[in-house]
Amino acid sequence: xxxxxxxxxxxxxxxxxxxxxxxxxxxxxxxxxxxxxxxxxxxxxxxxxxxxxxxxxxxxxxxxxxxxxxx
Numbered sequence: 001x002x003x004x005x006x007x008x009x010x011x012x013x014x015x016x017x018x019x020x021x022x023x024x025x026x027x028x029x030x031x032x033x034x035x036x037x038x039x040x041x042x043x044x045x046x047x048x049x050x051x052x053x054x055x056x057x058x059x060x061x062x063x064x065x066x067x068x069x070x071x
């Protein structure tokens with residue numbers, strides 16, 4: 001019976017698998033960060049549009065002599 005002269009994790013196969021797993025995790029993390037950035041950007045744009053619309057409605061109400069606050 002032969003003996004292993006090298007630890008199985010050092011024979012290249014396992015280290016390649018670990019490297020591939022680390023790359024996948026890194027890619028996933030990068031994708032998650034990109035998705036979060038896009039979602040925050042969209043949320044900010046939506047909020048900005050809402051504020052402009054609300055501001056326009058308030059100004060319109062003031063011009064027409066109505067209270068900008070809902071009663």
